[in-house]
């Protein structure tokens with residue numbers, strides 16, 4: 001084997017990485033710049049908001065209620081060893097609002113919305129519908145990408161707010177009906193420890209994740225090539241990359257908010 | 261060789277080159293289309309016919325060369341000028357490329373709605389009128405593209421292409437994938453509507469029956485170049501063995517099909 005071919009391989013991987021990074025950056029900047037400049041497409045934005053927000057409610061609600069329930073149960077078995085059961089309400093509400101609400105909702109919706117956006121836009125790409133937009137005086141970035149980004153950024157925080165409430169409610173159910181806590185004490189404890197920043201940090205994360213999910217769905221769909229198989233690959237890539245980015249940005253944002 | 265036929269061409273390409281990676285698709289295209297003329301570019305599958313149209317539409321950017329529309333150089337145009345030029349174009353895509361989330365009438369009226377020339381009620385009226393121009397009844401207007409046959413989708417695509425009364429219409433393999441009778445119906449429609457709108461037409465096809473029917477002039481694309489161009493009447497005695505082989509569909513001749521593209 002040629003000793004240079006290994007180096008060549010590393011070089012070409014590095015170049016294609018830079019190329020992708022450049023393409024993604026251009027795509028992101030163009031998407032944002034179209035999202036903040038008129039004309040807007042209110043019909044499409046509302047349609048996307050329904051799809052991303054309203055139709056994700058069952059998935060997000062179920063995820064949140066079970067997350068809250070399991071949190072209460074787990075922290076009870078843990079804390080009862082130190083006779084610190086009183087902290088359960090506190091643990092549940094902080095974990096849900098700061099961490100599990102946004103992350104779990106983000107991951108679930110990444111699967112749902114990231115995949116469907118990539119499949120829809122990818123199909124439009126390979127059937128030349130995106131080219132057709134250009135010939136009909138319509139900028140595809142503005143018509144397809146910007147409304148979906150706007151819908152994602154605005155609907156994710158709302159979804160997460162709902163997830164917060166349902167998650168706390170799940171914890172409450174387990175604490176009160178299974179573990180025998182006093183309901184009003186439990187609610188008191190929930191409120192007392194919760195700060196404004198716990199909730200807002202979670203909602204800011206949610207907006208960031210909404211951006212990530214719609215961006216990845218649109219980007220991979222927009223750049224898909226080569227028929228049905230290309231669309232399939234785009235769908236997978238959209239979901240996987242959105243999930244990885246959500247988890248890494250979760251860490252970065254947590255550090256920005258709380259590591260002071 | 262420069263395929264010129266008029267002093268003031270509607271579209272003028274010279275030395276247009278386009279490559280994808282190391283694969284050269286267009287290797288110096290020279291072609292003029294006169295106002296009101298119908299030019300058909302013929303060539304085998306994968307020779308770059310669609311790339312040629314998309315370069316003129318600005319969907320793809322040529323690597324070098326010049327493309328002029330009404331004398332204006334469009335390859336280095338900004339996006340607002342580009343949009344103004346694109347308003348002159350209508351395009352029928354190979355697979356019709358209808359928007360499957362929109363009903364037929366919104367597909368047809370998409371361009372005039374986007375330009376805000378009309379409100380939605382007026383747009384629907386115009387769409388229904390354009391649909392009747394391509395032989396579709398008004399009941400079709402509220403169906404979705406997925407509910408239509410291939411031939412009907414092509415007709416809707418045609419109605420969409422002519423809806424904004426374009427000065428120039430592109431047809432990308434208008435008859436591919438249709439049965440011979442439907443293909444002939446579409447050919448007739450193309451001839452009829454381009455005449456009605458008074459448009460300049462540039463079509464690409466590998467269907468010789470279609471080319472003979474809709475062309476005033478034929479140009480043959482081979483290996484990234486226009487190797488022959490002339491009036492459609494001359495096509496049977498072009499004196500070019502590549503053209504002869506292509507129009508008679510013979511496997512043996514100077515054109516060697518690459519088994520691996």
Ligand SMILES: Nc1ncnc2c1ncn2[C@@H]1O[C@H](COP(=O)(O)OP(=O)(O)O)[C@@H](O)[C@H]1O
Nearest residue numbers: 280285303304305306307308309310311312521
């Ligand atoms: N966007 C693109 N990226 C890379 N290669 C492309 C692209 N578009 C077309 N090609 C290549 O250019 C060649 C010509 O394609 P095309 O113009 O579609 O052929 P046809 O003459 O059948 O319309 C093909 O080999 C195709 O693979």
Ligand SMILES: [Mg+2]
Nearest residue numbers: 309310354433
């Ligand atoms: Mg083609």
